[in-house]
Amino acid sequence: MKVVTWVLRILSTITFAYMCYLVYNIMDVNGVWGWSAPYDFVVTVFRLLSFIFFLISTMIIYGFAFILLGPTPATNLVVWLYNTVVLRMWYMQPYGVSEPVTNINEMFANLNANLLNIIGILQDNTFLFLYFLCAGIGVALFLQTLVRMEHKYVGGAFISIQAILIIAAFRHLTLPNYETYPTNFITFLTGSLQILALVSFAYLEISYQMIYSYSVGKPVEDREETLKKQLLALRQATRKQDAIERGEKIRTTAMGRSTGATAFSFLREAIERKIVGSQEGLENLDAIADVRRLQIYIDELLTSDPNARDELTAKASAPSGSYIIGSTILGSAIRFILVVTVSFLLMSPQVLLAPFNLPPGILNSVELNQPEIVLLFLVPILLLFPFAALLISWFSKRDVEEETRISKEAEAERKRRKKEEERKKKEAERARRARKKRKKSEEEKDEWDRVLEEMYKQ
Amino acid sequence: MLTQRGFVVVFAGVLLLTSGFSFANWYLTVIGVYLLVGLVVTLPLFALTANVAGLEVERRIDKAKVFSGDFLQVRVKITNKSRRNFDFIEVHDAYPETWILAIGENFLASRIEPGRSMTFSYILQARMRGRYILGPTNVIIRDRLGLHYYTRSLEAPTEILVYPTWKDVRRLEALGKQRQLGLMFGAHRTKVVGMGTEFAGFREYMVGDPFRLIDWKTSAKRGEMVVKQFEMEKNVQIICMVDSSGSMGNGYPENTKLEYAIRAAVLLTHMGLERKDLVGTCVFSDVVHAYVPPSALPNHMYDVLDALARAEPHGWSNFEAAIEYVTARTRKRTFFIWMTDLEESPAPLLNAMKTLVANGHKAMVISPFGPWFEAPVGQFGPVEKVLAEAVQEELWERRSKIARALSRFGISVVNVGPEDFLPTIIQQYTKIKQKGAALL
Numbered sequence A: 001m002k003v004v005t006w007v008l009r010i011l012s013t014i015t016f017a018y019m020c021y022l023v024y025n026i027m028d029v030n031g032v033w034g035w036s037a038p039y040d041f042v043v044t045v046f047r048l049l050s051f052i053f054f055l056i057s058t059m060i061i062y063g064f065a066f067i068l069l070g071p072t073p074a075t076n077l078v079v080w081l082y083n084t085v086v087l088r089m090w091y092m093q094p095y096g097v098s099e100p101v102t103n104i105n106e107m108f109a110n111l112n113a114n115l116l117n118i119i120g121i122l123q124d125n126t127f128l129f130l131y132f133l134c135a136g137i138g139v140a141l142f143l144q145t146l147v148r149m150e151h152k153y154v155g156g157a158f159i160s161i162q163a164i165l166i167i168a169a170f171r172h173l174t175l176p177n178y179e180t181y182p183t184n185f186i187t188f189l190t191g192s193l194q195i196l197a198l199v200s201f202a203y204l205e206i207s208y209q210m211i212y213s214y215s216v217g218k219p220v221e222d223r224e225e226t227l228k229k230q231l232l233a234l235r236q237a238t239r240k241q242d243a244i245e246r247g248e249k250i251r252t253t254a255m256g257r258s259t260g261a262t263a264f265s266f267l268r269e270a271i272e273r274k275i276v277g278s279q280e281g282l283e284n285l286d287a288i289a290d291v292r293r294l295q296i297y298i299d300e301l302l303t304s305d306p307n308a309r310d311e312l313t314a315k316a317s318a319p320s321g322s323y324i325i326g327s328t329i330l331g332s333a334i335r336f337i338l339v340v341t342v343s344f345l346l347m348s349p350q351v352l353l354a355p356f357n358l359p360p361g362i363l364n365s366v367e368l369n370q371p372e373i374v375l376l377f378l379v380p381i382l383l384l385f386p387f388a389a390l391l392i393s394w395f396s397k398r399d400v401e402e403e404t405r406i407s408k409e410a411e412a413e414r415k416r417r418k419k420e421e422e423r424k425k426k427e428a429e430r431a432r433r434a435r436k437k438r439k440k441s442e443e444e445k446d447e448w449d450r451v452l453e454e455m456y457k458q
Numbered sequence B: 001m002l003t004q005r006g007f008v009v010v011f012a013g014v015l016l017l018t019s020g021f022s023f024a025n026w027y028l029t030v031i032g033v034y035l036l037v038g039l040v041v042t043l044p045l046f047a048l049t050a051n052v053a054g055l056e057v058e059r060r061i062d063k064a065k066v067f068s069g070d071f072l073q074v075r076v077k078i079t080n081k082s083r084r085n086f087d088f089i090e091v092h093d094a095y096p097e098t099w100i101l102a103i104g105e106n107f108l109a110s111r112i113e114p115g116r117s118m119t120f121s122y123i124l125q126a127r128m129r130g131r132y133i134l135g136p137t138n139v140i141i142r143d144r145l146g147l148h149y150y151t152r153s154l155e156a157p158t159e160i161l162v163y164p165t166w167k168d169v170r171r172l173e174a175l176g177k178q179r180q181l182g183l184m185f186g187a188h189r190t191k192v193v194g195m196g197t198e199f200a201g202f203r204e205y206m207v208g209d210p211f212r213l214i215d216w217k218t219s220a221k222r223g224e225m226v227v228k229q230f231e232m233e234k235n236v237q238i239i240c241m242v243d244s245s246g247s248m249g250n251g252y253p254e255n256t257k258l259e260y261a262i263r264a265a266v267l268l269t270h271m272g273l274e275r276k277d278l279v280g281t282c283v284f285s286d287v288v289h290a291y292v293p294p295s296a297l298p299n300h301m302y303d304v305l306d307a308l309a310r311a312e313p314h315g316w317s318n319f320e321a322a323i324e325y326v327t328a329r330t331r332k333r334t335f336f337i338w339m340t341d342l343e344e345s346p347a348p349l350l351n352a353m354k355t356l357v358a359n360g361h362k363a364m365v366i367s368p369f370g371p372w373f374e375a376p377v378g379q380f381g382p383v384e385k386v387l388a389e390a391v392q393e394e395l396w397e398r399r400s401k402i403a404r405a406l407s408r409f410g411i412s413v414v415n416v417g418p419e420d421f422l423p424t425i426i427q428q429y430t431k432i433k434q435k436g437a438a439l440l
Helices: A002-029 A037-069 A071-090 A104-113 A115-148 A151-170 A185-190 A192-245 A254-263 A265-272 A285-304 A308-313 A321-347 A349-356 A371-395 A408-441 A447-457 B004-022 B026-040 B043-049 B167-179 B216-222 B257-274 B300-309 B319-328 B346-358 B382-407 B421-435
Strands: B055-061 B065-067 B071-080 B086-093 B100-103 B107-112 B117-125 B130-134 B137-142 B149-154 B158-163 B190-194 B198-204 B226-234 B237-243 B278-284 B288-295 B335-339 B362-368 B412-416
Touching: A002 A115, A002 A151, A002 A192, A002 A321, A037 A071, A037 A115, A104 A115, A115 A151, A151 A192, A151 B004, A151 B026, A185 A192, A185 A321, A192 A285, A192 A308, A192 A321, A192 B026, A192 B086, A192 B100, A192 B107, A285 A308, A285 B071, A285 B100, A285 B117, A308 B117, A321 A349, A321 A371, A321 B026, A349 A371, A371 B004, A371 B026, A371 B043, A408 B319, B004 B026, B055 B086, B055 B137, B055 B149, B055 B158, B071 B086, B071 B107, B107 B117, B158 B300, B167 B257, B216 B226, B237 B257, B237 B288, B237 B319, B257 B278, B257 B300, B257 B335, B257 B362, B257 B421, B278 B300, B278 B319, B288 B300, B288 B319, B319 B346, B335 B421, B346 B362, B346 B382, B362 B421, B382 B412, B412 B421
Parallel strands: B065 B158, B237 B278, B237 B335, B335 B362, B362 B412
Antiparallel strands: B055 B071, B071 B117, B086 B107, B086 B137, B100 B117, B130 B158, B137 B149, B190 B226, B198 B226, B278 B288
């Protein structure tokens, strides 16, 4: 299984790398990969923030200074503060200022005149930065996929890389596209955008197959590993306890303790209760006995039943590697062919509308050449698949209710017992009610005192 | 059903598709369509293959009745009866929440071919007394890409009866072995002077004594007629009346009043059987749930354990019905040990005791005192502390009253807490033996 997973891991890496390469090439044509883009973006944002900070500070200082000193000294103070604090200590200047400030009003006027320009620069830099960000996230998630083998990372990596193209489309950059949607399948397949589309889809398919191959064999391997750890931890715990009982000194290693603790909840609980591995633990005979008895039980089980170990590890349930290879190749090929063919049909209304002999006004309309026309057949036909699945599952009687297999005699016995119990309860309740009635009619007095008095009277 | 990752694919597909529409780009549209079609295109095929009805689950256990604290191996076998592959199948076998998974795992994920089966096992520790059901087994079938799944819960219940813990008996035995005094330590077989073979002593001759009992040698020495006395060992008959009313269920889990009463009953039965006494058990609340008459048969202990294992705290205590039921089935003089918290109305209890004494039986009450089984007063705030003490006093007063009332019938009440419940039962049993109460 490991070999199959590794092969698929390599294939997944290749397809991902190729997908990234294609996207890089597409975006490179538009000249977006200026490597200074992230730095420019950060600097732009920082300068903008500097400006906002400066603006707010100026307003506050102006306000206070005006109240305390009058209008002229306030301007001088702000200029002095700006030149000292911002220029010397921060080394960043707000937009519209390139030299030490002599006049605040001039600075604001300058900034006001260039505001739209500044926002434009910020927008450009933001988009450039977004391409890098998406690429970075995509690569990071892909690397996570290889290590953690989880679907969410595959999906994340795919969406991140495709997001670059979505953002580019939003910015009206040049992207692979059909001039008019092809009505010929071969033209459809050989279009410039098909390579990227197929590689992207292949990346998803191969990555999902890789995770399947990993997850179908992994539980059995994990199970075996866990069992080994559990048995080892159990034996260590028993030996340790024996040594304590004999009065020998034992060496407790952090490693040993953590292995035991993580091995299984049973021993973990004993360790948490400070039962195993301590002198005080000896006093808690039950917990010590539990660990020992488990050890004895396991020893007996493993010696008396030769299949016990295999059953505990579920070794026999491990799937064969050859089947996984065969079914992966066959399954992926079928899916690929089906997806491409069905997609082509769904996206080509002309092909599907041909038998209807529609008027040329409709067949040659602009609407039929727009991407939105895809929805005409896509939605109803896509919904047909789940509907077909629903019908199949309904016919195959998947949700057969499990009937509890109870014999007629047992059922009759159960009913009789229930009836008897109900009768007894009713009788008891009647007697109780009668007693209560009697009690109510008598004077209000503590029940216990009354009963005792009655008792002593006799 | 669509899995979470299936929804991610739907999201990605719709995002790309709408982006394609918005920016009039065929690439984004095509990849969006690919994703959506890829998601559903194999769904009918999956529905056809993943016929959960073709799966059969069989669970086997090595013992159907275990003691609390014992280990149990559970084997689960899943057989694919259909003619199709299950690419990915997850099997989760449920076990009672209070139990501990000691070794192994209770789930398996793999694939299964037609006609084949897969078996896995795990070891559980049964923690609490009672009747438990293993199962159901939840089966999840997923397609290869993990986009769709079907689930099914296969009931296949396996009933297991967990007897009360045996640790008290083990501890008692260990204690006996440590002291090397054997089983009879602390308890003496009740001896009755009269019939028998063992010499007990001499007494003065009385008119009517058989001549063969006169010891001539001793009579000559003493100068008066004396007869030899012999003694006979007799056993006692005890019935343990375990109250399983709702109030007996109060206290910490595993340490409720009822649990202690049950442990005490187990201990008493064991001691009785060891010493050839006859000990019976009755579990009652508003009705008599189980009655095991006193016996010395080899399987008697298991009958008692069976009855006690099924006891559940509910209802109220109907002492009269219980005593009526038991006395009707008990001909010999018996010593009744009631294990009840005395939180019911006193009149029925006194009536029941009257009936009991009138039938020539003897009794005593070992009563777990409620507040001692609940949260320690130290854990309370000042207000709760005052309230708790007030309640405790009130209950104690009631208890004293009932003890006084019962003492008129020669029935003593021993109040016990969690620490002294079991020692008290051993002590009382020893006393019964020494006094020779309810001799057979």
